[in-house]
Amino acid sequence: MNILVFGPNGSGKGTQGAIVQKKYNMPHIESGAIFRKNIGGGTELGKAAKEYIDQGVLVPDDITIPMILDRLKEDDCKDGWILDGFPRNKVQAETLDKALKEAGMNLDYVIEIILDRDVAKLRITGRRLCVNDNNHPNHIAFDAIKPVEKEGKIVCRVCGGDLNTRPDDQDDEAIDKRHDIYYDDTVGTMAAVNYFKGIEGSNVISVDGGPSIGEVSEAIMSQL
Numbered sequence: 001m002n003i004l005v006f007g008p009n010g011s012g013k014g015t016q017g018a019i020v021q022k023k024y025n026m027p028h029i030e031s032g033a034i035f036r037k038n039i040g041g042g043t044e045l046g047k048a049a050k051e052y053i054d055q056g057v058l059v060p061d062d063i064t065i066p067m068i069l070d071r072l073k074e075d076d077c078k079d080g081w082i083l084d085g086f087p088r089n090k091v092q093a094e095t096l097d098k099a100l101k102e103a104g105m106n107l108d109y110v111i112e113i114i115l116d117r118d119v120a121k122l123r124i125t126g127r128r129l130c131v132n133d134n135n136h137p138n139h140i141a142f143d144a145i146k147p148v149e150k151e152g153k154i155v156c157r158v159c160g161g162d163l164n165t166r167p168d169d170q171d172d173e174a175i176d177k178r179h180d181i182y183y184d185d186t187v188g189t190m191a192a193v194n195y196f197k198g199i200e201g202s203n204v205i206s207v208d209g210g211p212s213i214g215e216v217s218e219a220i221m222s223q224l
C-alpha cells in the first residue's frame, strides 16, 4: 500500500503517519526528518539544506526531488510506503506522479489532515523531538503525549530519551513561512494536494485534525 500524507505543520501529520506505519509495517518516509538527520550527521546534503530549513523555506527541488525518488527505489519500499512532507509544491507533485507511473507504482491513498492555520501554529511551539526516534510523539501541551519527568529532566514518554526542539519550531517567522507555503493553492502544498485529489480514481481520506490523536487516527484507520 502506497500512501501520501498531507497536513500543515502542527496538524499531527507526523504522529498520524507513525501510527499508520506501525499498523501496516511500512517505511514512513519524512522528507523533513531525512534533512534533519543529514544536518545532525554533518553530511553535504545536510549542509546544503540547513540554511533553507532554518528560514522555513523549501529546500530547492533539485536537492529534494532526487533525494525522495531515490529513497522510494530502496528495497524496503517494495511492498509499500507512507510519504510525509513530500510533495510540498506543484512541481514536486507533478514529478512524483510521473515517476510513480514510470515505476509502475500505484498510489493507493491520499490522506489530508485539515487544520486551521492559527490552531496549527499554536501546536508547533510545544512539540518535542526524541533523539532516539522521530516517531515518538511528545508535546508539552497535550496530556496524551506529554513528555515525562525522570531524575529532574523532561524526557521522551515512550523511551526515556532526551528531547530536542527544532529551531524552526521556535521561530515565529519560520513557522509563518512554512504555513504560507502549505496553504498556497497556486504553486504550494495545497496545489499539490489538489493535484492528487484531482486524479481520477484517487482515494482521498480527508480528516479534521482538530480532535484528539486517537480520534483523528480512528477517522483515518476506518477509511484505510
Ligand code: AMP
Pocket (backbone or CB within 6 Å): 009, 031, 032, 033, 035, 052, 053, 054, 056, 057, 058, 059, 060, 064, 084, 085, 086, 087, 088, 089, 092, 168, 178
Ligand atoms: P517538516 O519536518 O516536514 O516540517 O520539514 C522541515 C523543513 O524541511 C521544511 O520547512 C523545509 O525547509 C524542508 N522540507 C521538508 N520537506 C520538503 C520538501 N518536500 N521540499 C522542500 N523542502 C522540504
